[in-house]
Amino acid sequence: MTLLAERPSTGTRHPLRPELQRGFAPWAGGAVLLTLTVAVAVPAETWQGGWAETRDQMHTAATLLGIPMALAAGCWQGGRERRRRTGELMETSVRGSLPRFLASALPVAVWVAVGHLAAAALALLATWYCATGDSPYLVVPLVDTLVLACAALAGVVVGRVLPWRLAAPLLAMGAYVVLGVLSYDSRNALAHLSPLLDTSANRVPVWWQPIVTATWVGGLAIAAVLAHAAHRRATALLPLAAAAAAGALLVQTGDGLTHTDPIARRQVCDTSTTPQICVSARYEKLLPQVTQALSGLTGRLEGVENLPVRFEDRPGGSRPDEVQLPMIKPFGSSVVRGRLTDPEQYAWEAGMMLIGRAWCDRTDPAVGRTDAAVEHYLAPSPAEAYFDERDAKGSKADREELKARQQARARLLAMDEEERRTWLSEYFATAEECDPSGVPTL
Numbered sequence: 001m002t003l004l005a006e007r008p009s010t011g012t013r014h015p016l017r018p019e020l021q022r023g024f025a026p027w028a029g030g031a032v033l034l035t036l037t038v039a040v041a042v043p044a045e046t047w048q049g050g051w052a053e054t055r056d057q058m059h060t061a062a063t064l065l066g067i068p069m070a071l072a073a074g075c076w077q078g079g080r081e082r083r084r085r086t087g088e089l090m091e092t093s094v095r096g097s098l099p100r101f102l103a104s105a106l107p108v109a110v111w112v113a114v115g116h117l118a119a120a121a122l123a124l125l126a127t128w129y130c131a132t133g134d135s136p137y138l139v140v141p142l143v144d145t146l147v148l149a150c151a152a153l154a155g156v157v158v159g160r161v162l163p164w165r166l167a168a169p170l171l172a173m174g175a176y177v178v179l180g181v182l183s184y185d186s187r188n189a190l191a192h193l194s195p196l197l198d199t200s201a202n203r204v205p206v207w208w209q210p211i212v213t214a215t216w217v218g219g220l221a222i223a224a225v226l227a228h229a230a231h232r233r234a235t236a237l238l239p240l241a242a243a244a245a246a247g248a249l250l251v252q253t254g255d256g257l258t259h260t261d262p263i264a265r266r267q268v269c270d271t272s273t274t275p276q277i278c279v280s281a282r283y284e285k286l287l288p289q290v291t292q293a294l295s296g297l298t299g300r301l302e303g304v305e306n307l308p309v310r311f312e313d314r315p316g317g318s319r320p321d322e323v324q325l326p327m328i329k330p331f332g333s334s335v336v337r338g339r340l341t342d343p344e345q346y347a348w349e350a351g352m353m354l355i356g357r358a359w360c361d362r363t364d365p366a367v368g369r370t371d372a373a374v375e376h377y378l379a380p381s382p383a384e385a386y387f388d389e390r391d392a393k394g395s396k397a398d399r400e401e402l403k404a405r406q407q408a409r410a411r412l413l414a415m416d417e418e419e420r421r422t423w424l425s426e427y428f429a430t431a432e433e434c435d436p437s438g439v440p441t442l
Helices: 016-021 024-041 051-078 080-084 087-091 097-128 139-161 167-184 189-193 209-229 233-257 281-293 295-300 343-353 365-378 384-392 396-414 417-429
Strands: 203-205 258-260 267-270 276-280 310-312 322-324
Touching: 024 051, 024 097, 051 080, 051 097, 051 139, 051 167, 097 139, 097 209, 139 167, 139 209, 167 189, 189 233, 209 233, 233 258, 267 281, 276 281, 281 295, 281 343, 295 343, 295 365, 343 365, 365 396, 365 417, 384 396
Parallel strands: 276 310, 310 322
Antiparallel strands: 203 258, 267 276
């Protein structure tokens, strides 16, 4: 009798491979990808084109939607053995409790992380082709990926401890409520424990904040895993201590976790115009569009004195020799996907910025008509024709006021260039005065 030798195995199949390739984990990653993509795609015009806006939009979606989903996915995966009634069978495995736990939990954590990374990559690509300046912020999405993976691991622990089928959706809802409450009032010290850091387009986290946040969230997740599945549960004290130290640092630092972005304070200027046109270095690629939109206005002001030195676009108030540039941010109004939406409206707003009397409580009617004539000459309002037509069909007083406005415009336009330049110089010397006595009128 001939004994046939068994064919030697060509390789050992890793226990994680089946879980990574099929089952619930890939579906969890796909759900995270789809949810985050839809969440940021709906208001895409409010962030597309700005790297900081893209960062904040993805960070908010990853925190408020991604973390609850990751917790729910992990919780559902953790309760799988109880639903299948294979828990006792798994306990007879030669592997220890921690390897068995990781074999079930890691695929979900990996796929959730992959889903978030794919969504973040799509958002970055959507901004890349119409970026207005600055550069991508890659640390924040990487830390968010780690946070979501840790949330999935913590969810598996909850799913093993609580066998209830409704544990997963309730855990997701509870996480969403907690994150919302912590983030609602930024003055609360505990709010800084939330991964949803209160940032804006002009503010960035301090360099160590992502590391501390990852330590805080990751330490809690790892401590929960070790306390549940490790042979020596006392090993959970080490990550728990690291999480406690990180949390204490976050609470004590408070508002110091963010600071003004240096690039937001730096101005990029076109010095060939009067006044000069300066935008934040974050929107450097918008400068040619802004200069083109204001070209008619700045061309008519060439040689005029008593003007501000420049239009500026910086956080905070303008300096005495500067005037605020019309709003570039927030995106979605003046700028959408790296383009000015209405150059004529933008030029009119810039002209109005030069006339400080717009903020006076009351002005003399003759001064008001003079201001309107200067506005018409520099950059007329897109709605000017509408108001003229309305007054032309209005009462006798409306028609008389329209006639007076038109006469003031005609007198300014009838001046030769030198006379008009001299008159405008005198006018802008009093452009911010509410007292009409010294204002030259038309």
